[in-house]
Amino acid sequence: MKxxxxxxxxxxxxxxxxxxxxxxxxxxxxxxxxxQAVADLSEQGVVEGYxxxxxxxxxxxxxxxxxxxxxxxxxxEDQLNAEQRGTLDRLAGEYADELSNLGVRVSNLEKKVGNLxxxxxGRMRYQNKDAGAADKWDxxxxxxxxxxxxDSTYVQGRLDAEMNFKTSDDTNVIxxxxxxxxxxxxxxxVRLGRQPVVIGDQSGWLYGFPYGYGGAQAMFxxxxxxxxxxxxxxxxxxxxxxxxxxxxxxxxxxxxxxxAKLNLNYLxxxxxxxxxxxxxxxxxxxxxxxxxxxFRVFGEYWKDTNWKNGYxxxxxxxxxxxxxxxxxxxxxxxxxxxxxxxxGIYFGGTGYQTNVLSYLTDSGTxxxxxxxxxxxxxxxxxxxxxxxxxxxxxxxTNGGDHSAADEDAWxxxxxxxx
Numbered sequence: 001m002k003x004x005x006x007x008x009x010x011x012x013x014x015x016x017x018x019x020x021x022x023x024x025x026x027x028x029x030x031x032x033x034x035x036q037a038v039a040d041l042s043e044q045g046v047v048e049g050y051x052x053x054x055x056x057x058x059x060x061x062x063x064x065x066x067x068x069x070x071x072x073x074x075x076x077e078d079q080l081n082a083e084q085r086g087t088l089d090r091l092a093g094e095y096a097d098e099l100s101n102l103g104v105r106v107s108n109l110e111k112k113v114g115n116l117x118x119x120x121x122g123r124m125r126y127q128n129k130d131a132g133a134a135d136k137w138d139x140x141x142x143x144x145x146x147x148x149x150x151d152s153t154y155v156q157g158r159l160d161a162e163m164n165f166k167t168s169d170d171t172n173v174i175x176x177x178x179x180x181x182x183x184x185x186x187x188x189x190v191r192l193g194r195q196p197v198v199i200g201d202q203s204g205w206l207y208g209f210p211y212g213y214g215g216a217q218a219m220f221x222x223x224x225x226x227x228x229x230x231x232x233x234x235x236x237x238x239x240x241x242x243x244x245x246x247x248x249x250x251x252x253x254x255x256x257x258x259x260a261k262l263n264l265n266y267l268x269x270x271x272x273x274x275x276x277x278x279x280x281x282x283x284x285x286x287x288x289x290x291x292x293x294x295f296r297v298f299g300e301y302w303k304d305t306n307w308k309n310g311y312x313x314x315x316x317x318x319x320x321x322x323x324x325x326x327x328x329x330x331x332x333x334x335x336x337x338x339x340x341x342x343x344g345i346y347f348g349g350t351g352y353q354t355n356v357l358s359y360l361t362d363s364g365t366x367x368x369x370x371x372x373x374x375x376x377x378x379x380x381x382x383x384x385x386x387x388x389x390x391x392x393x394x395x396x397t398n399g400g401d402h403s404a405a406d407e408d409a410w411x412x413x414x415x416x417x418x
Contacts, residue, residue: 068186096325115148125413129355137166144177153182189219197230198351199250200300201263201287217250224256246270261289265302281306283345285314296320298337307344311368314341324378326386326417332379340371352376354392354409367397384417 070092120143127136139162146156158177179193194214215232229251246269253264267283285302299317318337325331343360350357352374359367372395380386391410 117146117148119144119146120418122416122418123413125353125411127353127355127409127411129409135166136164138162138164152184153180155180187221189221190216191219192216197250199252199265199267200285200302201261201289201298226252226254228252259290261291263287294321294323298335302345304345309344311342312344314339314345316340324380324386326380326384329380329382332377334375334377336373336375338371338373340369342369343367352390352392353388353411353413354390356392356395356409359397369398371396371398386415386417388413388415 074092120141122142123140125136125138125140127138129135141161143159144156145158146154148154156177156179157175159173160176161171161173163171177194177196179191179195181189181191183189192215195217197213197217213232213234215230217228217230217232220227229249231247231249233247248270249268251266253262255262255264263286265283265285265287269281282305283302284305285300287298287300289296289298297319300315302314304312316337316339318335320333320335322333323331324333341357341360346357346360348361354374356370356372359370372392375391375393377389378386389410389412391408393408395407395409
């Protein structure tokens, strides 16, 4: 879509918010049919031109550029009428992924009290685990609170409560996130504190859980390029025992090309090598996702360059179909992938909810390598309610004790977003 057409549509949303705006762009004249639309949106701070003072309305607008415009309009939604808000909500749902990359929450169910906003999610899950672990039926609720300090800064925290319905009446409650976020214009963001960090793609299939990381990270956004670098400490948690109390530097690059999405990742643990930790190790990885209509082909490859005993790589490859939208009942996504993970690159935690990778860290099996297939599906049952399922099968291990390994595992959960 041409930028000039997209901006004209956006201007219709904000009709009545601003009037008699002056035009700041040298290449948009009063004779142009979209002159008033561009001028109004510029006056409201919704659109910006190029450094040379031009607008370049004939260029195609990217999804990321349109998401930036939607994000600025979301900040002004209290000035819109009900019909305009409904249209904006639909746009925010369509561009949810791009808005998420910008750090913008798009749920219109978010509760606001003054400068505070609240959101969260709940989960009821059953896990049929491998032969080395008992089945599990548990529940989880996570509550997010965000305090808007000013237009560029907010403070956010998250409370996580989990309960095992099958074996215990106790509830484990942790405050697993607390960080400050500051934007330097539209291109640069800096975060400090205990914060989410996911290394890799595909929901972080290899290093998926952000628990236990405290430090700083800087993010740069420009068009379809997102760059991130950070330094901090991985503290003890259920998912980071292998790097307990170890400082680490990481860098990530995400590139959204028209024909493919590429991600590059680097992770360096500082300090001297110690027993049972990853201190001193250096891990690099890359992932590629290629969309083909409603299908996608994806894969990742990782290597630990400092592991001296072999078994130092991880890779996966898979095929997916569809896209989940929690606001659209009936929408769904399904993926199947083959995974091969070595002991020398895995330190605990995964974006998958099946636990077969624990064979690499479990002293009872002590496997050198785990190979398996994983099938994943999500479907929206009602607005903000979706069913998630996973099945890990054809599990094979090399080395160690096989008596507790080579078992299929599956999980099924109901998830609620509010």
